[in-house]
Amino acid sequence: MGANNINVVSSLFVFSIMFLSISSAFRTTAGKSRKQYTPCKNLVLFLHDIVYNGENADNATSAIVAAPQGSNLTILAPHNHFGNIVVFDDPVTLDNNLQSEAVGRAQGFYLYDRKNTFTAWLGFSFVFNSTYHKGTINLAGADPALNKTRDISVIGGTGDFFMHRGIATLMTDAVEGDVYFRLRVDINFYECW
Amino acid sequence: MGANNINVVSSLFVFSIMFLSISSAFRTTAGKSRKQYTPCKNLVLFLHDIVYNGENADNATSAIVAAPQGSNLTILAPHNHFGNIVVFDDPVTLDNNLQSEAVGRAQGFYLYDRKNTFTAWLGFSFVFNSTYHKGTINLAGADPALNKTRDISVIGGTGDFFMHRGIATLMTDAVEGDVYFRLRVDINFYECW
């Protein structure tokens, strides 16, 4: 009798687990909604970009390498820089101080793609090879730069970030003329492996 | 006795569920084939691209910003435009009419990368901020433009398309000289979260 009671209890428990298992299998294999949005890992990084303007070769971390007709490579183009492609290799720090020790680099490109407002498209990687982290985080997405926050996609990762996916939220932390800007990047990973 | 019979039945049921659970775990963690290809969400969009040719500044939605040696930025390069990079900010509509209300923008770049046929490589985002949708869809892939249909990857999304992945099928819907083309884009999401 006592054993039977235990069995009834365990069977009920098993049924509820079975339900969880089935719904889990369904979600992952049939492409249905996954409702759990808790990040499995989070990073907060600051990226410092100093655009080459023809006179700051020693300090510049980025350069205009393409421009639309009528523009040049040392002055950002008119019409909100529409058509400029900028290649960058920016130091990455853990706080908002350009002089802080860099824990990695942000490497890739952005291009300005709207005439009537500041909007960029980014393809780049965070590259780490320090005690902080080893590996890369690859990102792509649209950056409507005047919005307070902008979300782009973490499309993959390697090393410590093997196969990771997630969302990076960009916030402009400082702007000095057309030469320096600083981004705060909050990365939330939702697939961590 | 009755309780025992129930237990035998529930045990058998449990064993079959265990099998499902194990195979589910195996699929998702060991990277085995997932056979279910039913999209969890579908969009059909039209993208209108008007290339700047030196005379249509008011209407143009895109511009050549890079070209190989010997070419310029107002005439697409010879050899199937090999080496041209075009930055665009194209209106997106729900039907094939350029005059229809835009529900979003397609922003990013394409580059022509073959000398002996028309083939492009695309990196861009659909950006929505309307009652239709809020959020972005990020895409990348090869576009052999003369094929009737071409598949590229949805590599991530934000907002309404948080963490989405899928396939976008491109179809050329209209071409007018070197200045205007219209793409129909069928997006099938297979990971919707």
Added chain:
Amino acid sequence: MGANNINVVSSLFVFSIMFLSISSAFRTTAGKSRKQYTPCKNLVLFLHDIVYNGENADNATSAIVAAPQGSNLTILAPHNHFGNIVVFDDPVTLDNNLQSEAVGRAQGFYLYDRKNTFTAWLGFSFVFNSTYHKGTINLAGADPALNKTRDISVIGGTGDFFMHRGIATLMTDAVEGDVYFRLRVDINFYECW
């Protein structure tokens, strides 16, 4: 009695399975670590890149299309080519012989993004339309070209590689001046569908 014993045993077994199910569900839906790193598919490919230098138009498979101020489009820029964007359409073979039959093409771009060492950022696709494979593999990531191996992300795929994700390991297999280089690319897929 005997039936009860079986039930006790099966209950214990069920409990251990439940534990597996719970941890599996947790991993896939709450984004926790997935520890199984066995690839579900592997490819080894060789990519041959011949950069246009102003005199090899017939053989060249790639061309410089953007450069920083002061550089041109037939000589790679100083400072480790910082700022050059190269568009390519490279033959892909299954061994390290440029004369072997091409099973596909590698199409897209790379850009040099560091002044003090050779580092590139890649966005490209492997495009197959042969008995070897049909479909595309889309990749993006940072390539610190002097490292013996570099990992980039497989961000999606189509056709035979529908929805695939994984890691591609790049190894420089040969370099001849600034004109020819050959990459060995080991692709390990961890999501195969």
